[in-house]
Amino acid sequence: MTGEQLPTRHIVVMGVSGAGKTTVARGISELTGLRFAEADEFHSAANVAQMRAGIPLDDAARWPWLRALAAWMAERHAEGVSTVLACSALKRAYRDELRQGPPEVEFLHLDGSAELMRERLRLRVGHYMPASLFDSQRAILEHLEPDESGMVLEVAASPDDLVRVAIDRLGLPLRASVAGH
Structure with missing residues (x-):
């Protein structure tokens, strides 16, 4: 091995709660073989308890979480493994922090x-993020800027179409097993 890094791709499926991030990211992973991770699983117990209580996280609570996500992507990059991450990434500063991991996100x-997203949240079962935090997420959402690598998809499409x-x-x-069928 010459020490040359294998090319990897690191995709973050972002948006507010109820947008379908996890469903779409898992679908991408299943069809392409990119390693999937759910950002919610990287939260500390204190963060989960706070959100479960209906209290939005402040930036101080989010920074260690975002750094852990960036480190996870960087570690996969070092292994030559491409990733797809379901993560709210609501603010530009949060996305900037995620970009500190692998060379490109x-x-x-x-x-x-x-x-539509409120209705999805109403029907969602078994998730600690209460629908009451939806409005706080929409309030802080900063859309992708022209200099950010990415795209926007309309959530009204079916998950399979997305x-x-x-x-x-x-x-x-x-994946070869998918492409042949």
Whole structure:
């Protein structure tokens, strides 16, 4: 081995709660083989308890979480493994922190009707993030800026359609087992 790094891709599926981040990121992972991670699983117990109580996290609580996510992507990059991460990444500063991990991070922002996402949250079972925090997330959301690598997809499309469009627009190769069928 010459020490040359294998090319990797690092995709962050971002947006507010109810946008479908986890569903789309898992779908991308299943069809492409990119290593999936759910950012919520990187939160400290204190952060989870705070959100479960309906209290939005402040930036001080988010920085260690974001640094852990950036480090996870950087470690996968060092292993030559591409990743897809479901993460809110609501502010530019948060996305800047995620970009401190691997050499390049691409963002896929799932955005759309607040009413649709509220309805999805109402129907969601078994998640610690209460629907009451939805408005606080929408209030701090900073859309991708022109200099950020990424794209926006409308959440009104079906999850399967979102996955297919994302894979196509990102130019991600399908796993051999998927491509042959």
